[in-house]
Amino acid sequence: MSTLTEVRIAAVGDIHLGEDVRGEYRKRLEGIEERADVLMLAGDLTRHGTLEEGRVVADELRDLPVPVVAVLGNHDYHSDLQHEIASELRDAGVTVLDDDGVVIECGGSKLGVVGGKGFGGGFAGKCASEFGEREIKDFVAHTRYIAESWKIALKETQADRRVVLSHYSPIKETLEGEPLEIYPFLGSYLLAEAVDTAGADLILHGHAHKGTEKGLTPGGIRVRNVALPVLGKAYAVYCLECGE
Amino acid sequence: MEAPQYVAARIQQALAEDARTHELGIHVDVRGDQLFLRGQVSGNDQRVRLGEVAHEAAPDLRMHNEIKVVVVNEPGEDEHLD
Known part of the structure; x- marks a missing residue:
């Protein structure tokens, strides 16, 4: 007999x-183990991508009672210290995805998470x-390379369920509220095309502060824009059923 | 006289590129001798810094810093994706 978890x-x-809000976000994560099995961070963890800010983020996330998976965002790349920031986060126990995947054991189920920063180009x-x-060719080729990497990783x-974690958006629906002129960025x-081809259960992204939380890929995969200004709360919780 | 659209673009560029701010999502409007800043940031210090950088970029304009600090509420209801 199968049961659902x-x-x-x-x-x-x-x-x-940044340093001026050190400790503030950590307070919002208290009790997260009562609400969630895993925490996923969709990039732009810092403001300017400095190592000092990276260390603040690492300290806020260190020793949380649930596994933490993160990708970086464009702000985290600004100072060309993305590898050093990722290293600080990994030292704090965070799994940082860079166009690859990880499988996490969650209550007897296997949750696959694939992703990375993503990139632009438009819809x-x-x-x-x-x-x-x-x-222009380099710009588009960068996105194409990332999409192909995600398809292979997926x-x-x-895993029982697979989630894609990105900073940039795979669809325009969750950008509604942003100026149309900047959609390509x-x-x-x-x-989305890569994820629709390989299959997944949910795509999470950030980046679009003025966007909309909920959307769908053309293939019917749920997409959620989890940028903090969109959510207006410390984090959202999405529940996926897993067969056992 | 510089067209207000170019002044607004210059201020927006300063907010994005100045090392003190690096804020991309701020809406900048120039109307006559007035400058309006709107958007959301993660802390009050950043809001103040944005006002300073904008003022330096256009010191002759009277600035209205209407930027809000994001209120981070407690997590709400879960969404069940079945």
Whole structure:
């Protein structure tokens, strides 16, 4: 006889921590183990991507009673110290995804998480192409490479449920509220296309502070924009049923 | 006289690129001799710094710093994705 269990995923992005708010976010995470089985962070953990800010984030997340999985965002890349920030986070026990995946044991179920920063380019019919100047081709090729990496990682991830964690958005629906002119800098349909091809149960992203929480990929996968200003709360909790 | 659209663009660029702020999502409006800043940030210090950087970029404008600090509430109801 099969029984159903639930995996509870706490998620938030764009917490933008710095020395002046040290300790504040940690207070909001108290009791998280009562509400969730895992915490996922959708990038832009710092403001300027400095090592000092990275250490603040690491200290806020250290020794939490639930596993923590994170990706970095564009702010975390600003000072070209993304590898050092990721290293600080890993030393604090955080799993940092960089276009790869991890499988977490949650209450007897296997939860696969695949992802990375993602990138922009725009959405089908209104997007950049690998054509013309080298700079434009490099921009689009970067997103294409990321999408392909996620597709491979998803196919290789054996789990009961699979979640994609990104900073940039895979769809435009969750950008509603942002100016249309900046959509190409907020995400790319190539990310959604890759996930729709490989399959997943949920996509989490941040980046779009003025966007909308809920959307769907063309293939019907639920997408949630978990940017802190969109949620207006310390984190959202999404529950996925798992067969046992 | 510099067109207000260019002044607003210059201020927005300063807020994004100045090492003290690096804030991308601030809405900047210039109306006559008045400057309006709107958006959300994670702390009051950042709100104040944005006002300082904007003032330095356009010292002759009267600034209205209407930027809000994000209120982080307790986690609410869970969403069940079945």
